[in-house]
Amino acid sequence: xxxxxxxxxxxxxxxxxxxxxxxxxxxxxxxxxxxxxxxxxxxxxxxxxxxxxxxxxxxxxxxxxxxxxxxxxxxxxxxxxxxxxxxxxxxxxxxxxxxxxxxxxxxxxxxxxxxxxxxxxxxxxxxxxxxxxxxxxxxxxxxxxxxxxxxxxxxxxxxxxxxxxxxxxxxxxxxxxxxxxxxxxxxxxxxxxxxxxxxxxxxxxxxxxxxxxxxxxxxxxxxxxxxxxxxxxxxxxxxxxxxxxxxxxxxxxxxxxxxxxxxxxxxxxxxxxxxxxxxxxxxxxxxxxxxxxxxxxxxxxxxxxxxxxxxxxxxxxxxxxxxxxxxxxxxxxxxxxxxxxxxxxxxxxxxxxxxxxxxxxxxxxxxxxxxxxxx
Numbered sequence: 493x494x495x496x497x498x499x500x501x502x503x504x505x506x507x508x509x510x511x512x513x514x515x516x517x518x519x520x521x522x523x524x525x526x527x528x529x530x531x532x533x534x535x536x537x538x539x540x541x542x543x544x545x546x547x548x549x550x551x552x553x554x555x556x557x558x559x560x561x562x563x564x565x566x567x568x569x570x571x572x573x574x575x576x577x578x579x580x581x582x583x584x585x586x587x588x589x590x591x592x593x594x595x596x597x598x599x600x601x602x603x604x605x606x607x608x609x610x611x612x613x614x615x616x617x618x619x620x621x622x623x624x625x626x627x628x629x630x631x632x633x634x635x636x637x638x639x640x641x642x643x644x645x646x647x648x649x650x651x652x653x654x655x656x657x658x659x660x661x662x663x664x665x666x667x668x669x670x671x672x673x674x675x676x677x678x679x680x681x682x683x684x685x686x687x688x689x690x691x692x693x694x695x696x697x698x699x700x701x702x703x704x705x706x707x708x709x710x711x712x713x714x715x716x717x718x719x720x721x722x723x724x725x726x727x728x729x730x731x732x733x734x735x736x737x738x739x740x741x742x743x744x745x746x747x748x749x750x751x752x753x754x755x756x757x758x759x760x761x762x763x764x765x766x767x768x769x770x771x772x773x774x775x776x777x778x779x780x781x782x783x784x785x786x787x788x789x790x791x792x793x794x795x796x797x798x799x800x801x802x803x804x805x806x807x808x809x810x811x812x813x814x815x816x817x818x819x820x821x822x823x824x825x826x827x828x829x830x831x832x833x834x835x836x837x838x839x840x841x842x843x844x845x846x847x848x849x850x851x852x853x854x855x856x857x858x859x860x861x862x863x864x865x866x867x
Contacts, residue, residue: 544822546781549742560825562864578845614664617846654692665709710753796844
């Protein structure tokens with residue numbers, strides 16, 4: 493359900509403050525869905541020097557996930573709320589999206605206000621960010637940034653030095669906040685805010701008749717999915733650096749959905765069947781090696797504590813829904829699984845709070861919200 497909603501938001505230029513042309517860029521050489529088995533595993537978590545041997549972009553090495561569950565426990569609060577557990581507290585969004593509450597080393601409450609709702613609640617090991625958006629999708633978003641060490645707050649909105657806009661993709665990590673803004677000639681651009689200094693810059697501006705979504709701040713950089721206004725849209729997963737957009741190598745042209753950068757590697761997904769955009773095929777690269785991670789849920793890719801995570805819906809009735817973790821030592825692990833039997837899926841993305849992960853699962857046996865330390 494959420495994947496279908498995401499598709500409309502991604503591919504409808506009318507939802508962007510500006511949507512402007514050309515093709516976002518060359519997607520690189522294609523990665524197929526076939527490959528050879530890989531049994532290479534290194535004890536190093538992320539060092540490129542100890543990277544496992546993979547396949548090529550055309551024939552990535554298939555990786556079989558191993559069971560390695562995290563120490564899950566029930567998250568505090570109601571399962572109907574959206575909860576993110578972090579290193580220094582818990583950020584909770586009410587079920588009606590009218591309020592977000594921070595509890596822990598610091599306490600704060602952000603009320604969305606009349607006509608607004610909480611659209612994003614982000615947390616890393618230093619900051620919490622609550623974004624509220626206009627329910628009518630007309631007014632610019634408003635973001636409240638909370639320093640988890642001091643409790644100090646500041647606000648980003650349509651009157652900021654780099655103003656916010658209605659909607660769009662937000663991301664937090666490494667002490668920086670990414671959000672959409674309008675640049676020269678009302679170009680649709682990505683802004684980067686250094687939260688320590690509260691200074692901001694334009695990171696990249698989309699060419700005419702293009703837009704972007706699925707912004708991520710990974711351990712080694714910022715990534716996004718750029719798209720044009722063709723039907724079907726040509727989608728490019730790329731890294732943003734120094735004002736330039738660099739497509740991930742090895743991604744089948746125009747089929748990318750989302751991607752993250754890790755220390756020494758990348759993870760991304762493509763949509764193999766445009767009629768089933770909720771199902772994505774996930775791949776990874778470490779150094780010059782490519783890996784086939786199998787199928788998963790589109791829109792579920794995220795990073796936490798140096799690793800990449802994505803969801804996998806049951807392939808067959810009564811199978812469990814899963815959350816998988818990929819690390820650049822070549823390990824693919826099932827870190828969370830629902831009980832077998834009945835219908836089940838993991839809702840949205842797993843939510844990272846520095847060194848903690850929180851998961852919401854909806855099942856016919858009852859919904860649950862659990863959290864675990866990642867290291």
